[in-house]
Amino acid sequence: MKKAIVVTLALLLGLLMCFTGCSPADSPAVDTGSGAADASGSTGKPAGDATPEGTRPPARENVAKIILLMGQSNAIGATEYTPLKKILGNEAYKRAVSGYENVRIVYYAGESSATNYNAKKIDTTTVSALFDKVRFGKTLYGTHFGPDVGMAEAFSQQYPDDELFIIKVGRGGTSLSPYFMEGGALLEKAVQIVDGCCSVLEREGYSPEIISICWMQGENEAQNISNADNYKNELAVLVPLLREKFSKYAPYGGIPFIDAGISSHWTYHEKVNGNKKAYADESDLNYYFSTIDLGFTFNKEPEAKPDLAHFDSESVWLLGQEFLKYALAAYDKVR
DSSP states (O other): OHHHHHHHHHHHHHHHHHHHOOOGGGSOOOOOSTTOOOTTSOOOOOTTOOSOGGGOOOOOSSEEEEEEEEESHHHHOOEESTTHHHHHOHHHHHHHHHOEEEEEEEEEOSSTTSBOOOGGGTTTOOHHHHSEEEOTTOSSSTTEEOHHHHHHHHHHHHOTTSOEEEEEEEOTTOOSTTTTSTTOHHHHHHHHHHHHHHHHHHHTTOEEEEEEEEEEOOTTGGGSHHHHHTHHHHHHHHHHHHHHHTGGGOOTTOOOEEEEOOOTTSTTHHHHHHHHHHHHTTOTTEEEEOTTTTTOOOSSSSSSSOOTTSOOHHHHHHHHHHHHHHHHHHHHHHO
């Protein structure tokens, strides 16, 4: 009888312990943070981020947002801006002529005379002296403009109290390889300029971050079928190389790569654009948009003899705004 009572009391005591809470070591872990997996298995972390939440570095203070714009002539700007006077209206046109105080640029357009970067003065210059206001003419010729102006217009209107820095490096008529590959002239120039600009920014208390690399190139490869076929393979070498070179300026989740399609003027444009999109589809850090689907034109200006190799003025303006839209959205995902 006593033995039965003891057994009964033991059973009751065990039940009581389970109701009042088992040992934490035996309890299933419950993740209530932002990294909880959804039905698809995604963690919800920024694209490309594999760092455990507890080891995430502290947010940088006084971040200088930088867009690195690279490529060939449609990137650096080879389109006359005067037709925009009728297209944009007086106010927007005047802003682009006078320049944007909160969006500033250092550029290299493939010639020593077509740049505002002076490596010899990096140790003594200031941010305001190094970076010019973005405006028409910051390219190979003073009568032309590039996508940076459309970027600046959109950013200044949306974020008038914030700052954006653009570093533009490219050259007309150049191929991806060898110019942008390891040891290539334009890659080396980009590294030199980015490091120099960031050293000046850091000296004045900024924390530079490359929020996106915007890539407008491929026209050269689209003139030859073997080069067009190989374009994805070259991107697969270029993009990791760029991220490696600029890793010290990367946001927490990595540097987004924004790739714009080329126009239908080029013989093998479909092959090149298909390879651009295929590469972009391989990573959440990569983006591609079609300039053809967006209706960008290249056959209207100048009226007497259109320059078919380059986008028309309104399309260059819109190209910059499209780049900015993608760059800011991608940065929101990785920072």
